[in-house]
Amino acid sequence: MTVGESSAPRREFELGDREFRYLASFLTRETGIVVTDHKRQMVSGRLVKRLRALGMRSFTEYCDLIEGPDGHAEIENLVNALTTNITQFFREPHHFEHLRTRVLIPRAGEMPRRSRLRIWSAGCSSGQEPYTIAMIVAETLRPIEGWDALILATDIDTNMLARGAAGQYSAEEGATIPETYRKRYVRRVHGDHDRVQMSDDLRRLIRFRRLNLHEPWPMKGLFDVVFCRNVAIYFDKPTQHRLFNRYADVLVPGGMLYLGHAESLIGLTDRFEMSDKTVYRRK
Ligand SMILES: C[S@@+](CC[C@H](N)C(=O)[O-])C[C@H]1O[C@@H](n2cnc3c(N)ncnc32)[C@H](O)[C@@H]1O
CATH class of the missing domain: 3.40.50.150 (Vaccinia Virus protein VP39)
Structure with a gap:
């Protein structure tokens, strides 16, 4: 089977175990925010927009960017994408x-x-x-x-x-x-x-x-x-x-x-x- 070919339809970007664990522990180290496994879909959904904006083809490429010498420029976008910001005037x-x-x-x-x-x-x-x-x-x-x-x-x-x-x-x-x-x-x-x-x-x-x-x-x-x-x-x-x-x-x-x-x-x-x-x- 050649790359890109598959019997089942594949999602455009797949967030694999290794990449999810890397991004989750990076976020915890950086911000204290804990993302458990059941949030994987949410993490993937929110970061796909970053991958597209950067013209990347995979989460592996994205993790390499964060890990690499130019990673600091992307960290702000990564954190912004993964915070949950729900709020309201006069809440509680x-x-x-x-x-x-x-x-x-x-x-x-x-x-x-x-x-x-x-x-x-x-x-x-x-x-x-x-x-x-x-x-x-x-x-x-x-x-x-x-x-x-x-x-x-x-x-x-x-x-x-x-x-x-x-x-x-x-x-x-x-x-x-x-x-x-x-x-x-x-x-x-x-x-x-x-x-x-x-x-x-x-x-x-x-x-x-x-x-x-x-x-x-x-x-x-x-x-x-x-x-x-x-x-x-x-x-x-x-x-x-x-x-x-x-x-x-x-x-x-x-x-x-x-x-x-x-x-x-x-x-x-x-x-x-x-x-x-x-x-x-x-x-
Ligand atoms: C759900 S909102 C709560 C907003 C407001 N306090 C309220 O109750 O309506 C949580 C906020 O905490 C921020 N946050 C999460 N981790 C943080 C950290 N390590 N340092 C500063 N802010 C953080 C998020 O960016 C997000 O805007």
Whole structure:
């Protein structure tokens, strides 16, 4: 049988065992993200676009590129392709009610003595989470100009960060923003009724930066609040353990850590106590 000939129809690109294992362990080493065997189809589907863009004929060729001297240029695309970025404005709304009533309103009572507020949205994806935080902050701490308030929004995926920094979304994505906030902080994009734009007031509060949670963190000061929701779920237990202890290191005593609905600190660190469902207070 000659190359390309086969009795059964073959898919255009086949992700073999060896290549899958290589790419999966490369991703884990680089980002902490674990991809188990049942995700092979997903990995293959997402990377096929890269193979086509690079004019490659096989995953072996792609692995050779990553492994080779020019691999660094492709790593960003590889990581961007393999992250899962699902997010939404006002996702898990009880967290924002907790932020408003248990963190921000008490802090407003301490003004003007304590005007510095630092919040980190770690694994912010395309920005819906930090914009939601910004809406709650701007609305609760009015007038926000009197505060030294900043929201650091970080992710490993540069495509998502570009979307966040632009602050433009489809009208459908914007539809989960409650009307009171939408009226004040969101406007239609001129000439495109299917798109909405986050206000400059919100954008001024947020700094979008690329940061790999798996690497050293450059930030100096402490945070009052960290949101890390639906991120650690992709990591293994030892990586989660390290990550949650690092959050304890960068939070002020009494600072809050918000996790996703399927995540928990139980058995992973004793440096937090529970404040509410999936909300933890740094001891
Ligand atoms: C499912 S999204 C969660 C978005 C948002 N926090 C939420 O709950 O709606 C997970 C995000 O974590 C990011 N991520 C995964 N591994 C990361 C790492 N090692 N460093 C930084 N971000 C990472 C992904 O790029 C993705 O955007």
